[in-house]
Amino acid sequence: MSRPPGLLYSVDETPPRAVLIAAGLQQAALMSTSLLYPIILGREAHLSPDRLLDFVSVSMLSLAIATLLLCTKSRFIGSGYLCPGGCSQLYLGPSVSAAHIGGLPLVFGMTVVTGILQTAIAPVLRRVRFLLPPEIAGLVIAVVGLFMAVLGVRYSLSEATSSTVMSEDLAIAAVSLTTMVILNVWTKGFLRMFCLLLGVAVGYGASAAFGILDFSTGMPSQGLPLLRLPSLELLQWRFDASLIAPFAIIAIAGILNLTANVSYAQRINDADWVRPNFSSLSRGLLANGIAMVVSATIGSMGINTYSSSVGLSAATGVTSRSLAYVISIVFALLSLMPAAAALITTIPAPVVGAAFFFAAAFVFASGIQAITARLLDSRKIIVIGFSFAMAMLPNTSQDLLAHAPGLFHPILESGLVLGTVSAVLLNLLMRIGVRQRVTMKLEPGHVDRETIEQFLSEQGGRWGARRDIISRAIFGVVQVLEVVDHGSEVEASFDEFNLDIRIRYAGTPLLIPDRRPTPREIVASEDGERLLAGYLLRQTADRVNCKASGGGTVEVQLHYDH
């Protein structure tokens, strides 16, 4: 594990108190944009202004609890990384459908079911990993990023009722976004660290200057007390068997989203990151499932790791887990202040738009990186390409989807859900006919490098193996075959975590030295070159073994962790 350049505070480091508080507040400011989802849901459920404020306040409390559970580092629960919880847009589509059918009690009930399902999957996450390969997690995260950007643009324009107002909104969003970008790209230290918070502040200033800042719209008619426990008047649970399928699918989409976000958080803390730490993922998923149950039990909506927050920590280089405590305390306190909920409901839309748009860039890029880190053959390309198109469908072909049976509406209404369902199903379908063990016969006395490269590259693509691992394996095979006498067979076998190559040849066993031969030894004879070959194999493979079997045949085994 090595420290990536640009990382100011790693996950285990605690920043100075001032930085800790300011960075925690910045994360809380960004996470408060996720409260827009309960606001949308509450409005769809026709809540009165009073009840809407309660709903937002309770959602703040559930963010506090979820963040604590998700980020904590322990043997049993928590990802151990700065992956704060946000109200998730994943759950918005099905939750709105549930709200239309049975009001918020049905949303809460089905959210509990989703949380229980995630909690149940957490211990066996490693075993079902073939269902959720990293490129699909990458796809989900890229689609989340894309929708965040679209949402950002919509919020930047949402107040537009005439060309004059639109230009004001656009100007506010542009000023806010430009501030964030300039501070993030061309400054260092505090300015870069707090680019989003400062951008939001500039956006507020611009909104005030344009005269569109109106704190009265979210206020109940009888005014607001300074402190108040959120009313639990909304608290009832209902269940509907017909909604189990869409919410189960959302649970899987949530797992993919969490997998991608926690993996991203792991990666930005480790320049040598090559594969997700599954213990951290499982504990994170357990935390998420429990957070979902708690959230729905106290009367809020579905929670997931908030991609924007991980994106912000990547952008600013502040990834300390300690921030989670600040975030949790901030949201726990804010949940007792009705004015805070009212303020959230009145945050200028263009400022929200700018924050979404800024964070979306980092989320989207992270998803694309996760997709392209794998070799993509036709099967993977079809899974990714078709599912990406399916994710776009609800936004582009609403008329077409309106004719689908009502049962499917919770799935068809959300691009994210539809894309995830498509990716998971197509991934299963495309596994048909993919052999996990392949063998290539070699012509005696002739090493055809192009054929070996093609064989391993194509097979790696079918398996969805990482490019860097396949490149190392190609080197390993070519290196072995050029120093042995008569290579006869190359066998490759793969699962998600291991790539094993066996090369059989007739001749004497290859020496695999622990010590690098000196330049003088290498130059002195071809034996020196063979020693270097063995040493390079030992260094480039995660395990190497060479043994003579019967009939004068030798087998070199190269193992690569994947």
Next chain:
Amino acid sequence: MNKTALRMEDSHAGSVCILSIGGRIDSANAADLLDRLNGLFSSGEKTILLDFKEVLYLTSAAFRVLLVVTDEAERNEARVVLCGLAGQARELFEMGGLLEAFTVHGSREDALGRL
């Protein structure tokens, strides 16, 4: 032409002869590299900069040729310098512990600035 096949192209920057290499270097073509370098030394070149920017990977046979040529150059008061090592090629130099056996600079511009 196969994109992994060995490609070599020489040019000059002042008194420095730059040999840009691409593709893979292994036992099948290491002798071609050796011949090309010997040819350049025979024509009077005293400083040869090997630009590895486009090299995919190199095997023990290639390392041996590079070591032989470097030794040969030192004996003839000439020198071989490497630059542009990246990706898997750089990893192999590092993993093989062979970076210190050669004079290695970062980019071509960096190398030319120091030569």
